[in-house]
Amino acid sequence: MVSILFFIKRKKLLKDGTTSIFVRVTFNRLSAEVTTGRSVMPSHWVATKGRAKGNTLVNKQTNSFLDQMEYTLHDLTLQIQREGKQVSAKEILDRYKYLNAPKPKTGILALYAEHNQELKELVDISVALATYKRHETSLKLFHEFLLYKYQVEDVDISEIDVEMLQKYQHYLMTVRHNSNNTTVKYIRNLGKILKLAVSRKLITASPTEELKLKMEPVDKGFLTQEELTRLANKDFNIVRLEQVRDVFLFCCYTGLAYIDVYSLSINDITEENGRLWIRKSRYKTNVMYHVPILKPAKEILDKYASLSHKEGKLLPVLSNQKMNAYLKEIAGIVGISKDLTTHLARHTFATTVTLANQVSIENVSKMLGHSSIRMTQHYARVLDASIEHEMLNVEKCYE
Helix, strand or coil: CCEEEEEEEEEEECCCCCEEEEEEEEECCEEEEEEEEEEECHHHEECCCCEECCCCHHHHHHHHHHHHHHHHHHHHHHHHHHCCCCCCHHHHHHHHHHHHCCCCCCEHHHHHHHHHHHHHHHECCCECHHHHHHHHHHHHHHHHHHHHHHCCCCCEHHHCCHHHHHHHHHHHHHCCCCCHHHHHHHHHHHHHHHHHHHHCCCCCCCHHHHCCCCCCCCCCCCCCHHHHHHHHHCCCCCHHHHHHHHHHHHHHHHCCCHHHHHCCCHHHEEEECCEEEEEEECCCCCCEEEEECCHHHHHHHHHCHHHHHHHCCCCCCCCHHHHHHHHHHHHHHHCCCCCCCHHHHHHHHHHHHHHHHCCCHHHHHHHHCCCCHHHHHCCCCCCHHHHHHHHHHHHHCCC
């Protein structure tokens, strides 16, 4: 059992006439001692109690400090035992000194920048470029928030609490006009840096754990078969619009995400038993997906066959920003009120092209490159036609 004794050396006085208070920790008959950093008038010290006497404010504060120190030393002893390590008087005091030593300050943005630099070095190795860019945006937004709210370039990680995060949440939704889900994503990105700070023992816990963050379900929508046919049959006089439409349709027929159709090359196409397949790993997750190329998708590839010989790509894919801008224009021309994006095309593949034609959700999941069916369920919708088809079988049981 640990023994803790506070004592003074009466003959060693400081310039103000007081003497330093020491603490001696003994464990298994081995002792170690250090100064507590506090002092007392020798005449005020009660050796039998190991405390200062009298009711002066200074002595009360000294005794309170010694009480807290004794409690902490006992707590550190239990901590070492719980860790299964060898307890010693020196180890107990070493931990106490580390606990109370002034810690160098680390700014949240400085740590975030360090994190992002490491991500950047791993791009195309184990990290997607989109992941790096997402965290760069998150860093930029929190920097803007600190300037806007506190007029500072950075803050120490220890200063970030729930109240500051709530103000950041309010800033994102009112000043930046971000949706709830976008706001949650940015705060969770920041939360990853706070968890990194916890792992480095810069803070004891992440304040994001106390925030109530919840993603709201969002229906991304999809094109019906009628809308898909109408879009495919529309003639465009502007080449750029026609190309964007074709790339969008290709995504509808294959389920490819923007980044995957952008990088699609001849090496990703294989032929088995007379049928062409796309066999490629998803850029976002590195999960392999296998998609048979349907006739409408094959016709689009054939249309741009000469492109692959010139640029190495199979389709004329613009930047994501330009794609989505042209798709809005196309939606207006065709008379589709939905927000056309490459992500909606992926939802269309999951719902209208596959599930509505009795493709199992297990196979849809594999073609989308999902690691679990649960992910696919966010994409897939149950259509009235599917319900009607399956209920016809039920109806036969009651005829």
